[in-house]
Amino acid sequence: MSSFTILLQQSYASQWNYGDLGPDVWSDFYSICGRRAQSPINIRTPCTVFQSFKVFTFSSAYTQTRKFKLLNNGHTIVGTYIDTNRSSPYELNGGGLNGTFKLTNFHLHWGENYKSGSEHRVNGQKYSGEMHIVHTNLKTGQMAVLGMFIQSITVTSVDQSEKDEDGQSLRLVEWQKYLSVIKNLQNVGDFIEADLNLSWLESHNLNDFWRYRGSLTTPPCIEDIIWTVFRAPIIVKDGEFQVLRHDILIKDFREPQPLNGRQVLQSFKSKDQPSKGDYQRCLIE
Template sequence: MWSETFPVCAGRRQSPINLEYFSIVNRKFPPFLFSQNFEEYLLFTLKNNGHTIVGELAPQTPSSIILELTGGGLPGIFQFTNFHLHWGGSPSEGSEHTINALHGAGEAHFVFTNPITKQIAVLAFFIVISADQQQSAWRSYVDNAVTLIHEGIQVPFITNLMQLMETENNFQDFWRYDGSLTTPPCTESVICE
C-alpha cells in the first residue's frame, strides 16, 4: 500500500529480498575502512520515528567527530546517517531479509550517505539470539527502545558503533546488491550489504 503514497515503493529494485547461497556471484573487494571515531563511545539520540527506533548522533556532537566509511568497493566516502533495528514477534521472523527463505531474529541497519553523490549504503546484520544476550551491545538499545512507545519520543543513548556492528568475519564476507530503503520513501539505488 506504500506505493499509493510513495510511487517509488513499487519500483524494480526494492528491498528486502531473499538471499540465496547458490545464486551468488563471488567477488573480491578491498576491506572496509572505518574512521577511528567508530571505536569510541559517543552520544546518540534514540527516537521513535513511527517505523522503528532510530539512533542518530546527538545534535550537540562536536564537528570534529567524524564517522566515515570507505573501502569495501564503495564509490567514495560515506558518512554515518543512522542505525536502527527491525524485529518481529518471535526469534524466527524478525529480520526483513531472508537467507534461503529463513528469517533471523532481527536485523540491524547502519545507514551511510555519500555527501557528494547523495547515494546511500546500508550495512545490514542479522541479529542472533544467544544465551549471552545480557552482555550484548544491543541490550542497552533494547532497554531504551521499549520505553519509546509513542512516535516522536526520544532519549539520549551512549554507545560504541563498532560494538553494535560486531561480526565474526570482521566484514570480510558479505552479500551486496542494488536495492532500496525498506520503508518510505523506498529510495532505490541503495547499496545493500
C-alpha cells in the same frame, strides 16, 4: 539539510505503517515502492557471484563510546549521532564503495517472535531482526546501507558460548545497555540520549557479505541504494530483545521483494557457487 534528513522527516509525518497501511499497499501511495529494484530480497546463495572486495575501513569513532539520540519515530527506533561540532566523525571507506561515506543513522527491524523479523533472508532463512546502518556520500548523494542480521537466543545457549570469542561478551553487554534504554521509548516522538559504542553493536565479521543494488525498505522506497548484507548475525538474548515487540511495535519488517534479474555479489567463496549454466537459470526463475 541533507536529502536523507528530509526523508526521515517525511517518514515521521507520513501515514504508512506495518498494519492496515502496511507494505502490501505502500505502492498505492508511494509509486516507487512498486518498482523493480526494491529491497529487501531473499539472497539465494547458489545464484550469487563471487567478487573480491577491499576491506571496509571504519574511522576510529566507531570504536569509541559517543552520545546518540534514540528516537521512536512511529516505525522503528532511529539512532543518530549528536553532532556537537557539525561534522560527524563516523566515516566509512572501502568495501567496494566509491569515496567516503558518513554515518546518517542506524535503526532496527524485528518481528513478532524470535523466528521472524529480519527483512533480508538467506535461502529463505529468517532471523529475529536486522540492524541497518545508513551512510551517505556527501559529495555524490549516494547512499549505502550496512545490513546486519540479529539472532536472539535463550539465556542458556548464550551462557554456553560466552567465552569472549570475537568479543561476544562485550557485544552482549552493549546490546543489553542499548535495549535497556530504548525499551522506555514506548510512544511516538519519545527520545533519549545514550552513550553507545557502535563497533560493539555490529556483527563480529565484516569481511563476509553480499552486495546488490536495491532501495530503502520503507516509504518512499527510493532506489539505487548500495546494500551490504553481512553473513554473520549479531547474537542477543531473547529475553532482552523481546522488549521491542512487547513495548515498541509488534513487528516492523517488509517481506523480500522480487530480484528481477539483479546480480547479487558474494565476497567469500562457498561450495554452492553457481556454474555459468546455473547462474543463467537463476536469472529466469
